[in-house]
Amino acid sequence: MSGTPTLVVIGAGPSGTGLLERIAANAPDVYGDHPLTIHVVDPHPPGGGRVWRHDQSPLLWMNSRAEDVTMFTDDTVRMAGPVRPGPALHTWAADVRSGRAAPPDAARADAGLLDGIGTLADDGFPGRRVQGAYLRWVYERAVAALPERVAVHWHRGSAVRVSGSREGRQRVWLEGRGTPLLTDAVVLAVGHLDAEPDPEHEELSGFARRHGLLHLPPDFTADTDLGAVPAGEPVLVRGFGLAFVDLMVLLTEGRGGRHADGAYLPSGKEPVLYVGSRRGVPYHSKIGYGWQGEKPPLPRFFGPDRTEELLKADGPLDFRRDVWPHIDKELGHAHYHRLFTAHPERTRGDRADFEDRYAAADPAGDELAALVAAAVPDPADRLDLDALDRPLSGVRHPSHDALQKGMRDYITADLTRRHDPAYSQDLAVFLGLLSVHGQLARLGDLGSWWHGFFGFLASGPPGPRLHQLLALSRAGIVRFLGADMTVGTDERRGLFLAGSATVPGPRTAARTLIEARLPDPALERTRSPLLQELYADGALATATGLLAVDPDTGHVLGRDGLPHPRRFALGPYTSARTGAVFTRPRTGGPAFRRNDATARAALTFLRDLA
Incomplete structure (x- = not known):
């Protein structure tokens, strides 16, 4: 050339x-x-x-x-x-x-x-x-x-x-x-x-056009024209991650409301946000303290050697079958290492013996669970990633009002725990998540579940944002819908409908539906x-x-x-x-x-x- x-x-x-x-x-x-x-x-x-x-x-x-x-x-x-x-x-x-x-x-x-x-x-x-x-x-x-x-x-x-x-x-x-x-x-x-809307969102947008409603598909919240979202009316919001937090801010403080001394002072221009999602809860708060003491040695069970082994496997990888057990073991290693080193009074037995047996256990077998149960007496101190992923699984509230109180209690408990060093094993798991994420990049496209789980545990909103969410809930500006949110339409009345598995009763009707997430x-x-x-x-x-x-x-x-x-x-x-x-x-x-x-x-x- x-x-x-x-x-x-x-x-x-x-x-x-x-x-x-x-x-x-x-x-x-x-x-x-x-x-x-x-x-x-x-x-x-x-x-x-x-x-x-x-x-x-x-x-x-x-x-x-x-x-x-x-x-x-x-x-x-x-x-x-x-x-x-x-x-x-x-x-x-x-x-x-x-x-x-x-x-x-x-x-x-x-x-x-x-x-x-x-x-x-x-x-x-x-x-x-x-x-x-x-x-x-x-x-x-x-x-x-x-x-x-x-x-x-x-x-x-x-x-x-x-x-x-x-x-x-x-x-x-x-x-x-x-x-x-x-x-x-x-x-x-x-x-x-x-991105172009998927078939479901196309159908919902078509329903909105026929009935003079508003449907906002997945988008960048900062770029979305929210001027058409009506004040004082119920608005259904599907999505409870970081896009929702932006939406919440722009439709409250962005319309002239103020937070003062733990309370929200409305301007009168806000809609009433009815929010739900698959999990039904917001992302976990950012951890509010720094690291002290010995760090867990990472990576331990999901490092470059394990990645190379997975890359050499015959056929396509199945994330839950082939990859997830090793991630579970790695995060458990970080969790229990911290528990034994920083909070030994909540453990039982010899640490070195526990670590040797933990290392030898099959990541997909039952031996790990039995080992942990013997070494960690309080079930609340054991790492249960499935329970963390679906905190409202099996939870039922008798009414929508009971759900509001239950959700405020859940968010308050999360804020308390994420700012209390007595639970510093959570910070160890966070470090484990960062370590795992660094290894997964080499394995290619493993589906979207892991990225959602990582964001839910490790990339949540600042604690002050969740305090604002609590204030908005107490002010009646935000209403919680629960987990496994469903969205439907009523052709006769020309309204969107939303419900969840968390609370029985009639579904919530609204003229506006917002999809609070980024496009795929x-x-x-x-x-x-x-x-x-x-x-x-x-x-x-x-x-x-x-x-x-x-x-x-x-x-x-x-x-x-x-x-x-x-x-x-x-x-x-x-x-x-x-x-x-x-x-x-x-x-x-x-x-x-x-x-x-x-x-x-x-x-x-x-x-x-x-």
Whole structure:
């Protein structure tokens, strides 16, 4: 080839920014001093991308503490590339306050954002716009760290198509532009994307149109037009995760209400939210204390060796049969290690003997349960993942009013436990979940259940948000529907209906139904023309519709099973999705390993061309 090698990175949010940071770190060793042109394509300003952009409500928070968010590697990350340390979010905010770091231009012009940075506590939950400012700073630092002969150009717009043969240069077509970007390789680093509604949601939307109702399908809550949601009327909400928390905030404080001294003072513009889901409860509160003492050695029963063993198995993996027993044993190991070391008065017998017998037990057999029952007298101190996953299973309330009190008691108990170090085995299980998540990325698409379970236990809302939920319940603004929520329609009356298995009686009727969750990241239903064209061009979709990629390099796989040498992909729509975009410092985050491996693979390909 002739001329300067070129790379196009589609997406300049956290994934694209993290990739650029790894390109800057690896380029001197892998790519040398060759010239390189990098084109970055995104309709939103680089750094924050769509989710963390500056242009959104200041009421919306991250669900992580400032001290638990970093975009920089450390020596706990197992990767081929070099470590390039940098400040976590809370340290960056302190640097801005002290003048050691300059805030991005968008922050300088926004007094509210500057105040959010200036008052951010290490254990505080920052606003999303604050995180966006941090991400913009990380992006600018990554670009500045690139070798002198590497040039970066940002194109504000959306990529709609990638064309080109495996052997030749690729063409990246941008919306509204007649001439494509010519490139030797392309990395798709787009985040969450819009999707066409599934058949059920299509039917519900059609019912709404016929009867003059409102149905809002899965969407990004911050982008949803909530102006049509009526004040003072019942509104059915299906989904009780983080999307619901955003919805709750925007339809209460976002409409002029206030929280004061544990009570909610309504503005009169709020709807009445009737919320339910499969579990019927909100995600668990973030744990409100730090780690003290000896940590469980992780991974122990679900590490790289176990992953390699599973990868070599004959035939496709069944998650519940082949993978889950080892995860259960790993999380149990973390739980009981902490119980024996930090709370020995709640255990019985010799710790070393227990650990030896635990290690030898079949993860799928009955021996583990008998061993735990003998060593941990109180059943409340034993780890029961099935009970944690379905806390309302078998629970019945005689009336809707009884359910409201029962749910407030449940949320209060969860808040109490998650902020009490006497239950620090919960924090050990959280560390176990992070360890497991890092291993699962190599196994490809194992279905959506694990990601939902991980989010429910490990990625819940800040404790203050659940206190606000309790206040809204006491004020009658939020009403709980229970578990195994059902949604139906009444053609005669022209109303949506919702009920649950948790409480008997008539179903709740409403003129508005909101699906409080993100769209599924399936290629068959994506609204992204970029991914639609990629799929039509021969990209492989997994059984659940994700874009298949090589877990070790990020190469896009074709339906012939072969990796495309010039196309790479990162993100939640791929089979190598890592769940959390951001990493807690010193936890060996899988997102870093993924970004590093893809950066090195792309640089190696471009170096060989040069």
